[in-house]
Amino acid sequence: MLGYIVRRLLASVPVLLGTTFLIFVAVYALPGDPITALAGEDQTISPAVRRELTERYGLDDPLLVQYVNYLTGLFVGDFGVDFRGVEVSYVIARAWPTTVLLALTAWVLMAVFGIGLGAIAGLRPGGVVDGAVLAATTVLIGIPFFVVAYVGQIVFGLEFGWFPTSGTRDGWPLSYVLPAASLAIFGVPELARLTRASILENRYADYVHAAVAKGLSPMRIAVRHVLRTSLIPVVSMLGLSLGGLLGGAVLVEGIFNVPGLGYAIFTAIGQQNGPVVVGIGSLVVLVFLGVNLLVDLMYGVLDPRVSLDRRG
Amino acid sequence: MLPALPVALILVVAIAPGPFAGIFGNGDPRVCDLANSRADPRPGHPFGFDVQGCDLWANVVWGTRSSVLIGILVTLGVLIIAIVLGTLAAYFRRWVDMLVSRSLDIVLGFPALVGMVVVLTTIGQRNAFTVSAVLILFGWPGMTRVMRGSALAVVDRDYADAARGYGASSWRVMWRHVVPNAIAPVLVLASLAVGTMITAESALTFLGIGLQQPAISWGVQLNSAQAGFRQHLHLLLAPALFLSVTVLSFVVFGEAIRRRLDPSHQRSVR
Amino acid sequence: MPRSLASRPRSAVLIATVAATALTLSSCGGSAEDSSSDIEPVVVATTEGAMTDMTPGMSQGSNVDYALFTPLTKYDASSGDVENAVAESIESEDQVHWTITLEEGWTFHDGSPVTAQSFADSWNLAADPANAMDNNGQMVIFEGYDELNPVEGEPTATELSGVEVVDDLTLEVTLTEPNQLLPYRLSSTAFSPITEETAADPAEFARAPIGNGPFMVEEGWELGAQDVTLTRFEDYSGDAAGLEQIQLRIYQDPSSTYTDFQSGQVDVALIEANDLTAAEENSSGEVVEVTLPALIYLGFPTWDDRFADVDVRTAIATAIDRDAIVDQLLEGHGTAATGLSPDVLAGADQVDCPTCVYDPEGAADLLESAGGWDGPLELQTYADPVNEMVLQAIANQLSDNLGIDATMSTAPIGQVYDNLRAEESDGPFLLYSGAAYPHVYAQANALMATTGGLNMTKFSDPAFDEALSGAKAAADLEQAAQQAADAAEIGLAEAPITPIFYPSAGIVHSEGLTNIQAELLGGVNIAAIERG
Numbered sequence A: 001m002l003g004y005i006v007r008r009l010l011a012s013v014p015v016l017l018g019t020t021f022l023i024f025v026a027v028y029a030l031p032g033d034p035i036t037a038l039a040g041e042d043q044t045i046s047p048a049v050r051r052e053l054t055e056r057y058g059l060d061d062p063l064l065v066q067y068v069n070y071l072t073g074l075f076v077g078d079f080g081v082d083f084r085g086v087e088v089s090y091v092i093a094r095a096w097p098t099t100v101l102l103a104l105t106a107w108v109l110m111a112v113f114g115i116g117l118g119a120i121a122g123l124r125p126g127g128v129v130d131g132a133v134l135a136a137t138t139v140l141i142g143i144p145f146f147v148v149a150y151v152g153q154i155v156f157g158l159e160f161g162w163f164p165t166s167g168t169r170d171g172w173p174l175s176y177v178l179p180a181a182s183l184a185i186f187g188v189p190e191l192a193r194l195t196r197a198s199i200l201e202n203r204y205a206d207y208v209h210a211a212v213a214k215g216l217s218p219m220r221i222a223v224r225h226v227l228r229t230s231l232i233p234v235v236s237m238l239g240l241s242l243g244g245l246l247g248g249a250v251l252v253e254g255i256f257n258v259p260g261l262g263y264a265i266f267t268a269i270g271q272q273n274g275p276v277v278v279g280i281g282s283l284v285v286l287v288f289l290g291v292n293l294l295v296d297l298m299y300g301v302l303d304p305r306v307s308l309d310r311r312g
Numbered sequence B: 001m002l003p004a005l006p007v008a009l010i011l012v013v014a015i016a017p018g019p020f021a022g023i024f025g026n027g028d029p030r031v032c033d034l035a036n037s038r039a040d041p042r043p044g045h046p047f048g049f050d051v052q053g054c055d056l057w058a059n060v061v062w063g064t065r066s067s068v069l070i071g072i073l074v075t076l077g078v079l080i081i082a083i084v085l086g087t088l089a090a091y092f093r094r095w096v097d098m099l100v101s102r103s104l105d106i107v108l109g110f111p112a113l114v115g116m117v118v119v120l121t122t123i124g125q126r127n128a129f130t131v132s133a134v135l136i137l138f139g140w141p142g143m144t145r146v147m148r149g150s151a152l153a154v155v156d157r158d159y160a161d162a163a164r165g166y167g168a169s170s171w172r173v174m175w176r177h178v179v180p181n182a183i184a185p186v187l188v189l190a191s192l193a194v195g196t197m198i199t200a201e202s203a204l205t206f207l208g209i210g211l212q213q214p215a216i217s218w219g220v221q222l223n224s225a226q227a228g229f230r231q232h233l234h235l236l237l238a239p240a241l242f243l244s245v246t247v248l249s250f251v252v253f254g255e256a257i258r259r260r261l262d263p264s265h266q267r268s269v270r
Numbered sequence C: 001m002p003r004s005l006a007s008r009p010r011s012a013v014l015i016a017t018v019a020a021t022a023l024t025l026s027s028c029g030g031s032a033e034d035s036s037s038d039i040e041p042v043v044v045a046t047t048e049g050a051m052t053d054m055t056p057g058m059s060q061g062s063n064v065d066y067a068l069f070t071p072l073t074k075y076d077a078s079s080g081d082v083e084n085a086v087a088e089s090i091e092s093e094d095q096v097h098w099t100i101t102l103e104e105g106w107t108f109h110d111g112s113p114v115t116a117q118s119f120a121d122s123w124n125l126a127a128d129p130a131n132a133m134d135n136n137g138q139m140v141i142f143e144g145y146d147e148l149n150p151v152e153g154e155p156t157a158t159e160l161s162g163v164e165v166v167d168d169l170t171l172e173v174t175l176t177e178p179n180q181l182l183p184y185r186l187s188s189t190a191f192s193p194i195t196e197e198t199a200a201d202p203a204e205f206a207r208a209p210i211g212n213g214p215f216m217v218e219e220g221w222e223l224g225a226q227d228v229t230l231t232r233f234e235d236y237s238g239d240a241a242g243l244e245q246i247q248l249r250i251y252q253d254p255s256s257t258y259t260d261f262q263s264g265q266v267d268v269a270l271i272e273a274n275d276l277t278a279a280e281e282n283s284s285g286e287v288v289e290v291t292l293p294a295l296i297y298l299g300f301p302t303w304d305d306r307f308a309d310v311d312v313r314t315a316i317a318t319a320i321d322r323d324a325i326v327d328q329l330l331e332g333h334g335t336a337a338t339g340l341s342p343d344v345l346a347g348a349d350q351v352d353c354p355t356c357v358y359d360p361e362g363a364a365d366l367l368e369s370a371g372g373w374d375g376p377l378e379l380q381t382y383a384d385p386v387n388e389m390v391l392q393a394i395a396n397q398l399s400d401n402l403g404i405d406a407t408m409s410t411a412p413i414g415q416v417y418d419n420l421r422a423e424e425s426d427g428p429f430l431l432y433s434g435a436a437y438p439h440v441y442a443q444a445n446a447l448m449a450t451t452g453g454l455n456m457t458k459f460s461d462p463a464f465d466e467a468l469s470g471a472k473a474a475a476d477l478e479q480a481a482q483q484a485a486d487a488a489e490i491g492l493a494e495a496p497i498t499p500i501f502y503p504s505a506g507i508v509h510s511e512g513l514t515n516i517q518a519e520l521l522g523g524v525n526i527a528a529i530e531r532g
Helices: A002-029 A034-039 A047-056 A063-075 A088-123 A128-142 A145-159 A174-203 A206-214 A218-255 A261-270 A274-302 B004-015 B017-024 B056-092 B094-109 B112-123 B128-156 B158-165 B170-206 B218-225 B233-261 B263-269 C011-029 C063-068 C116-127 C134-141 C196-200 C254-262 C273-281 C310-318 C322-329 C360-369 C385-402 C413-421 C440-448 C462-472 C477-494
Strands: C042-047 C073-075 C082-084 C087-092 C097-102 C163-167 C170-174 C215-217 C227-232 C245-251 C268-271 C286-291 C294-299 C334-336 C376-382 C405-411 C429-434 C497-509
Touching (some): A034 A047, A034 C413, A088 A174, A088 A261, A088 A274, A128 A174, A128 B233, A145 C254, A174 A218, A174 B170, A206 A218, A261 A274, B004 B017, B004 B233, B017 B056, B056 B094, B056 B233, B094 B128, B128 B170, B170 B218, B170 B233, B218 C385, C082 C087, C097 C116, C116 C163, C116 C170, C116 C196, C245 C254, C254 C268, C254 C273, C273 C497, C294 C385, C294 C440, C310 C360, C322 C385, C360 C385, C385 C405, C385 C497, C440 C477, C462 C477
Parallel strands (some): C042 C268, C376 C405, C376 C429
Antiparallel strands (some): C087 C097, C163 C170, C294 C429, C294 C497
C-alpha cells in the first residue's frame, strides 16, 4: 500500500507539471494586453510606465523562462506577486477557506441527498420513492442552476428571509446554505441516478444470489454487499465532483457575492491577471491530485476485487 | 417505444422549426419591433415578446435547433471518447492505463469552467461547433473515468478471463464482453448528459462566453432574460420550460435505452 | 501581507488620539440622535475595485475617494459647477502659468497641515513611472512630465519641473499648453494631497489612507475585507459630513447589492439600469435616478474604406432610433443623446449633434446615393448586458431601415480596445466613455481629437483639433465652454462617432435618509447623507 502511494505521488509530478504548464500557456495565450488591462482599458499609459511594468513582471521574457521562474518560486512556496502588486499567496489565503467551506458544505449536501435518494430508489425500484426521485431529479437537471440560484435567493432570502442573500458575514452555516445548496443541487440528480443504477446492477450480481442462497438477511445483504460494491462508481463520481464543485463555485460565488477562489480566479481572468489565475489554477490541480489519490485508495477499501498493486 | 416519441418530436422540431414556429401565425424569429419590447402574451403571440420585441414563441421554437444540436454533439463526442479510452485503459492496463489516466488527470485537474472561459476567450469564434468542441474537450474525463472504473471491475470478473481463456482476441473480448457489461453506468450518464450539456451551453452563454447573438438558442434567451426576469417572468419561463421539457424527454428516453442494454437487467427479466 | 497596526509609523497612534478627541467632542456637542450609540451606522455599498488602493495616484474617482480626500476644487453634481475646495484661488494670466493659493487651516486626518508640498508630493508620486500608478497619464498636463516619462530611454528628472512650491500655501504651476480648464481637471481625486509619510511609503497607506476628506478610517483594512467603517473627520475644513459614521460594505460583484438592499442589509447602494425598474416598482425604499456624465456611442473604424465616406457614416447614424432604444429597451432609464454629454456638464447643452436624429427614409436615400452597401456588417462591443442589448437593437434597426445584413459580436473588453488600437477591427463598435472631468471638452477631446486617449476611430481633423485647442486657451470659462461646444459640433458633423445615449444609474436608499446626492461618477455623495 505504501509503495503504491509513493508511486502515485511520483506519478503526480508530471501531471502537476503538465497541468500548470497548460494553465500557464493558456493564460499567456489570452488575447489582450495585461498592462492595458492593469491600467484600465480607457487609460493612456506612458511608454515609461509600460517599460516599468514590463520589467517588473518579466513580461518580455520568453514563455519558458517565465514558466521556469514561476516554478522555481512555487517550489519554495512563493506564488509570486500579481499585476496589482498584491502577493498571490495572500489572495489565495484569504479566498481559500471560504471556497473550501462552500465546496465541502455543498459536497456533503450532495453526498447525503444523492446517495440517500439513490439508494432508496435503487433498493426499491419501481416504488413510490423511486418514481419521485426519478421525477424530481429529472426536473432538477432540466432547470439551469443559475435560475435555481436566483430563485433561491429571491424566495428563501428575500420573501421568507430565512437566509442572508449574499456575503459570508453571518458565518457558517447560515451564509453558506443558499450558495451550497445551489451548488449541490447540480450534482444530486446525477449522483442519485448513478447510485440507483449501480445498485440495480449489483442486486442481480452472482455474489448477491450466492449471499441470498447462504441465507443472509436482506438487510445485511443490502448494506454489506450491494451498497458496498455499488458505491465504487459513486465514490469515483464524488471524488471527481469536488473539482466540478470548485468550478461551479465561480458562478455561485458571483451570484451570492461570496469572496472565494472561484470569484478571485474569474475576476483575474477578466483582468488578465495571469499570476493569480496560474496560482489558483495550480493550487486547484494540487488539491485535485490529492483527492484523486484518495479516491483510488478508497477503491481498494470498498472493492477487494480491485487490487491496487496490479495497476499503474 | 413510447419514450422515443417526445424525443422524436423534439428532433423533428430541431430539424424543421419553421412550421412549428408558425403555428400561431407569427413564425419569423427575426421580425422585431422595439415597440413590443418585453410585451406580455397576446393573441397570435402566446409567449409574448422578448427584450428586442421579437415573438418569443418563434424564438423559443427556433432555439430548439442549436440547443439540441449541441447537446447531442457533445454527448456523442464524450461518449465515444469515454468508451474507447475507458475500455482500452481497463483492458490493457500498464502504460495505456497510465497514459489515459494521466491525461484524464491533467484535463480534470484543469478547473473546467475556468478552462472553458480561457479557451473560448482565446478562440474568439463562438458558434455551435466551437462551443461543442470546448464542452467535449473538458467533458470527456468524467465519463471516461467511470467507464474505466466499471470496465476494470468487468475485466476482473471471471467471464472476461474465461473468454480470454478459450482464445478470443482482445478486440473480441473488449467489444463482446467488456463493453456491453461495463457500459450501463456510462449510458445512464450519457442519457443525463444531453440535458446537462444543453444546460452547460446555457451556463456558458450566461457567463457571456457561450453562443452569442444572432444565434438563436435557449442559452442566449435565458441570458438576455435574466436582466429583468423579476419584472418580466415570461422571458425566463418560456425558454426554461422548453429546456426542461427537452431535458426530461432525453432522460426518459435514456432510461428506456438503459433498460434494453443493461445485461444484468435482462438477466433478471429472464 | 500588509503590516499590522503595531508596525505602522507613529502617525497611526496620532490618528487614534485625534479620533478619540473628536469622539469626545462630538458626544458633547452633537445632537441627541447622533450621540446615541445604539443607532446602527448607515451601510453604503461599494465595490472591491474602489477599495484596493486609495493612494490618489491610484484613485478611480469613486465616492469613497471623495469621502476620504478633498482635492483643490470640487464638482457639484447638482449644478455642474466646479468650486474651490482646498484652493482659495486658482489664477492665471496666460492659462499656462498658474498660481494656486491654498485656504488656511486644512489638515489631514492625522492632524498634520495640508500644504502646497502635500499636493506637489502627490503629483510627483503619480508622475514617476517607477511607481507605475494608474493616474500617471493625468499628470501629462504639467510641464516636466516628458522628462519623467520619456518615450525612450531613462527619465532625466525625478520631479515635475512645472510644479513649484513657493511657500506652505502657494503653488506655482506651469502647464505644457494653455488650459483654461485646469480647475476642472484639479477636481479629480487623482490630484488630491498626500501626507509626508504617504509620499515616502505609499504602499503602507494604500488601505490605511490618511486623507483630508470629510471622513477618515481609524484603522486600515485588508484586501478582501467586507466591511470598513468611516468616521466623521471633525476637523474637516469644508462642509462637515452629515453622519458620524458610515459603514462601507464591499462587494466583489455589484449586481448583488440590490438584492441586499431589498433585504435590508444595505442602506444606500448604486444600482444599474437593470434593477431600476424593479426598484421603482418596489416600495422598500426610495430611488434617486442619476444621469451619468457618460456617453454610449457608436464609433466607426475610419481606417476601413467602407466607412471612409462621411455620408455612409451619417446614413448609419441616422437609421438608429435612439428614442425607441431608450424608452422601450431601457425602459426610460437613460437619455437619448442629443450631444456629447448630459446637459449638466459645462458646455454640454450648447452642443448640437447633427447625426443624432432619426430619419430612416433619409438615411436609406443617403446610403443609396453614397453607393449603397455590399455584404454583411458586423457590429462589435464588449461583454456587457446593456451594451449587448442595445447593439442588438441597433443591428435590427440597420437591417430594417437600410436593408443591411447587420449582426453583432462581443469580445472581452481588453481585447476590443486592443483590436481597435491595432486597427484590427472592421465594424462599427459600441463603447462607453465617461467624462474624465465635468466639462464637455473632456469628452470631445478624448473621443475625437487626434491625440485623444479614447479616439478609437483614428479620426483626425485639423479644423476640429484647432477649434478644440482654441477652447482650452480661451480667456474665461464661459468662452471656453462655448468654444468647446462649437468644436464638438464640428467633430460630430464629420460623424467619426455617433452618440447613442447617456446611461443612467440609480441610488436606492432606505427611508429616513435625506440629502441623497450623486458624485460625478454616480456614486452617492457619502458626506452629504443625513438622517432626516
